[in-house]
Amino acid sequence: VQEVSGDDVARANTVSVIDALSGKAAGLQVTQASGAAGGSSRIVLRGQTSFDGNNEALIVVDGVRLDNSENNTERVLQGVAYSNRAMDINPNDIESVSVLKGAAATALYGVEGARGVIVITTKKGSQGKGLSVNYNVNYTMAEINKTLDLQDTYAQGVSGLYFGPETGMSLSWGPRIDTMAFDGATDYPYDPNGRLVGQSDPSAVAPARAYDNVDNFFQTGHTWSHNLAFSGGNDAGSYRVSFGRTDQLGVIPKNTYDRTNVGLSGAFDLFDDRFHINASINYARSGSRRVQQGSNTSGLTLGLYRTSPSFDNGNGLDDPVNDPASYTLPDGTQRNYRGGIGYDNPYWVVNNSPYFDEVNRTYGTLQLSWDFSPWATLSSTVGTDLYSDIRQQEFEIGSANAALGRVIDDEYFYRHLDAYLNLSGGGPLSSDFSLNYNLGANLYSQYLKNLFTDGNGLNFPGFRELANVNTISTTNTLDQQRTMALFASVDLGFRNFLYLTLTARNDWISTLIVPDQELQLGNIDVLYPSASMSFVFSELLDFEALSFGKLRLSYAQVGGGAPAAYLTGTTFIVPKTTQFIYSITDGWVNNGIDFPFRGVSGFTFNPRIGSNSLQPSLTTDYEAGLDLRFFNGRLGLDATYYHRKSEDQILVIPVDRTSGFQRAVVNSGSLSTQGGEVVLSLVPVRSKDFTWEITANFSKWRTFVDELAEGVNNQYLDGFTGTGIYNLGPETDEDGKVTKRFEYGQILGGAFQHANTADGVSFDPDLPYNPNGPLIIDDSGSPDPYASDYNPNYGYPLADPIARVIGNPNPDFLLGINNTLSYRNWSLSFLFDIKQGGQMWNGTQGALTFFGMTALTEDRDPLNADLLPDYENATHTFEGVLASDGSANDIRVPLDENWYLGNGGGFGSVDEHFVQETSYYRLRLVTLSYRLNNQWLANTPLSDLTLSLTGRNLLLFTPYEGVDPETSLVGSSSNGQGLEYFQMPGTRSYAIGLNVKF
Template structure:
């Protein structure tokens, strides 16, 4: 049973009547008699307040008139009001109950609501998720909220992740959620944030926000919660609230951790020079060529080079945060500074962030207040070349890292040249720098009780610069003479926002509650970019810092674009006796991105919640603390398609006449005045159930989403001068269930809480419009009737063996097929293997279900938490494996090559070695990527207060933590959490040359004064 917190207020009498003002003093304690610091005592109706000290004591001036009321507040507990009629010297004793889960306040679109009044599907991310060693807060969503799928696109420090809330809605449009940071909406598009010069993974724009600054994260999932964001709500909304100051709680805190990282695992490739030499000779023999190595040379070969061991390292990670929070009766402040540095597990890769934040709120009167939220950051990252991981796997073990002169080996000496990946990592400059300022200022005025107007202005400014320099003494610089090639790219983006809202709250007859929000917002975005490059430098010393000293110039490029969005919004919440709750919301958006006849879109929603537990017929069921039914329906949109796509545009071209070069322009797009929104209609039914005085809490949702008017490039007649045009065609559906369970297993001196989330989503392409049945992109296909993220290729059914009648069996090329070659399934039964008729679906990247479970335990001054996350049923196309099993003898091979087909080893799995095979997309390379991962485990200890008091500290905590400690999976690649094509929905689930993930071990310290 939940324990009650007893607050015993010992009220002394007055000290004197002459010149000293009378005071009320007291102490705050819990049920065990332990005093509690940090509770707030407010004299109701005034600006007077007091905060309990380290011993739980407080003192507050008493008013001249009796009676008066004191309000006692402490986060996690219900507020209690104490009426004081006279100062008798006798203590007043008050019992504070632990806060009811229904009374917890969560942030929603353009306001806040008690959980008990919410009609939509809203999930809160546990604070524990933000305490992991992560470069950006979006990584904290992994396994922390039901219905949220987070895919790591790269293990590169600071790299982006891809997030899907209740599945992907769009094929070519954006699928990432909208982030609202202290009221400022941000869409996290890698294309918008990076200048496009560095040959590596995109650095996440959201990593500019320090995770330690975040107070809460709310995920809005259904249309009732997201429709108020209209054209940007189809993919869900993530609301970020940063930490604010609290009156009377002036606190200085230093948080730090330091640790080390290592690669999760290595891919099993040949590291024995002798084994690879035998493979080389075998491939040449099967190609009708003489051996490359003599037996004497093979016998003389050493162990060989383990290129992965040469590249991977033990890498440090550290974080330092200094924050100051507090305030008085009129002003609250929160100021923080942060330094974060993460070295990558690959040589010469890193991520470094300096950031600062100021949040300030000021009450000028009881009716008027203003506030400022401002963050600034600088990010510097050295990223790995996109091809370097592939080179690490493909470089033969017979090649040394260094030549006889101690210099880096230039390349492999075989028919397929490969650059030395260690030289690439160490010598190539692949740097990105990002400066960002994000903030807003607001004013809020209460006209009459319950009627509040709010005006805010904000801006988001990003300056990104990317530098690349490739010296000529590494393989990538081979075409430059005499030395090096350099490029510099810049991208400057700015967004401004103005929001104007009016809200009204009123309770009538203590039974009818009304809350209304209306508003008008306007937002505009503008970006400029430029790229310049040159090569053939006299020296490497200047790198990218003097492009003019290169003797060969590349054609520069530049561009700019802009968009604007004007909106009207409104929401009405109406509650009857806290039993029946109705919500109606809507938004009208006018976007510059769409055709002249489709600029405006309208996005309504409606929801109903029934607090069944408040009905009389359940009053005798003491087991049920809360039972609520939720129903919602609504429409949201998607505008993430880029700029000017509804307009006819021209593209510059180079022409040659009479030996002269001329620049001209030609049409590259036709106008589409009817280009409109992708529209997502969503229906949700949910149940919230709490048992045994809220010790067991269930949240269950079932939903259906259908997205229509997909933005697709549709083939058009060539008489138009173009091959395709962006049009509204096709539809996609998502449907699924979500379950969240939170339990308090033990309370008291020993506590144990568990949080479990589970979700299932089924995605399907319904139509692609105009008779189209599929869209193929590499190994991926979007096909009617099938989910997005499907893989397309040949089904394999073993190998041809000696004695098989190959001439009469279905093959891709009967003339060249021999024993040891791969067999494929003849899908249509016509006796031959063709692309058009025999390629089929061979897997899908979407999980059948996913989930996470967090356990938090504490005893005395110790606390322990451990978090498991996993997915089941998702596949990956292992393109690394595809390349490593070509067995050409020109590059390295998977360790499976040791079991390759030979006349004396007639295996039915690994084909024979051959110098020039074709890379075929087959089911052999589609692997089960299901996994269960111990994502984080942390053990902490709070030093006794007597020790902390010796340095005048209120709290000292030390802890040790490990991230990604254990992973259970059948996947043979580096990491089952991967997607080469970053945020793409059409081409998801491809693993090729992706920077591998890492595990970390660290120790931390937190001191508060």
């Protein structure tokens, strides 16, 4: 267990509490979806525990679970950067955060506890104190912290020839912009300066210039946060009422997020302080306007980055965001660099393809307890969480992703009930022994309904509502789950130095119920125990320098049900042409029929066949730790080693399509994780006026796939046709002995041929991939295009015919180092966040290299006079060996558009050269605060006034060439991390804050 104070959370000055935890606890990894306003963040503790299920840590607020879903109906490779529901928590209402990482610490939270638990305790009033008022305000400015380097030298076109917007040309392999000029035509709709012509053209009137579309588009973001709280109490109880308001304008024009929080909590002690009531209720309302991203022709960054530097997306206007002349032509059609086709102008996207959502959420707890005696306290805790999430995606007529217009309404209605009944107590058994116990029952019930309505074809422009569409199709989904449990724990202590804790829990899990079969409780239950022991050896030692020393050991098991409801049966679905694998078509083109069809309903089997024999999965965890503190706490060391194995995983696997299905649910597969953590605390200086405190959190883990289902060697997690994230089964020799295991979530894609044979100079596709071997260079045929044996790949690396593991997104280790220096009323803290290792597929760079837009293509070799590869003046030689005889390669080749339009770019058959290291060294957080002296406040109603300055992500050093490598295309909902493809960039921010108390 590791603690993060509420003050540390507030000082981070983030909209999301999850982002505030980055670098502040060992074993905790936070990944932001993007720097867009309202974007989600993924939080994982000690690696993965599930193939198909949720791997994010469970969030518990004031003793009960809180839903943290992202609820992504559409494919995560496109769409928008959604919020997950932890965004609804007001960071200023948090008193403390406990990070529970071991299964022994999380066993009592049930099947979800195996993922680790983030326990949040909110602020309460204080008994015996009068009214206290606290108000704080923060203003934040944000800017893009990292983008891909683009070329600004070459114009739109191909083969060194200019092709303007009216041609529909998508590439930027045209002539140098500094060799061109504007002709001054005032009737040219694509540029107020006129058409581009050669400088020697008689119509040339002014030199051409490159447009910086990226810098001209992004803006400075702004966030205002106001929080007001009233608290107090008397001898019988306490209360706290809080109000919060956050308004965020993103670095993307018209991307907004706002949130309103209201919280009420109270505690009362009655009947001579034997009966206790604790209650809290919170309301959160959030709304946002988001923009399209990712693999999406209406994606903002896709259209922005692909735009040639010879075309001005803003059309020379002072306010292109709000002036339709930047993105529409006089006839009302779209104005973009491809003459209205292909990819949307980014100003069109922010105005004509908005995504709106509104969340209304209420969650709270009620706890009643009666102290019969020190040995018996009966308590009941009931928590509820309910929200509606109403979303609308709009596409105006003329949008690249929906030429006829489209409106999508996506509505979620969620609620859960989390109820506990406990009998607990304890005390000394004798002068040597003590005992504490807890007996309890838990009921957890969850309900989620989704209504997805897709309207295609607007009848007339400008009115983007379902009432104005031609065809409507709907999908109504209901997901209900319930878990009932009994649990018990016993803590035994001996002479204040030896402690033993035993727990057991039995869950009955509804997701294991088989439809149409008589319910047998023995078929849906799972019993799992845990045991932990700690030995405080410092109690037995007389060593003055050692303040505290403890050795701890633990063993724990946590059961698990199916990762989703209704996997024990085969369901029916309504076929839709928009659902691809569910659709009814002719097998060649996607022009099938939707149901209901002409008033007739139609259903087909879900392509996933269920299993009526699913068994609970089981996660077993072993942990050992040492906690040392010296010199009265001036130096501390907490070291942990753990090993975790998750077996009998429930996963979905591909099956032979002759069965009539595409996928099947099975009990199979296992994951194992081993890792270590070190938390170091040090106070180098402590005096009357000055204190310097250092805390370092180091963590390292590796999660391996030990087994997949029989006959299955990989499991798709996320990605694209050529490049994706997969779990791969272990490699074995002829005797079935495992020779290699793969970490969770590898990047699988196209590779070049690398020498992998014993002689070190040849390639065998049947042998394992050797990325460190020399490239195999194609020297067959002739580079002469007029020769009978012409080979356009002559002198270039050969492509591997087999998809290979070309990258590993998982880090080698994480390290967070926080320093806090306090001098009288001044406080300065700064957090360094280090990630070593891990890789990401830079698909954005790959695609833009194909289009001739990256800085990688700026130093391009020109074609010869016949517009063919110029081998005579070529200067590049690939380091490798010749395929014919294994000798060192000495063939010079041009790196021209032909190379980049093939395997040198992102749309060829090879992806490995766009997989890049994502290590980083980051100055995560800097906070400077000053607390006004009390004598300055003596004659005012104020009891405290603090001013603060905060900087976040101020410095970032990384070899990664894309956006901030901490961002993720697939957001928080997917286990397939390690992909970049036109997602929104990350941000750095600067904030000023004021906190006053009355």
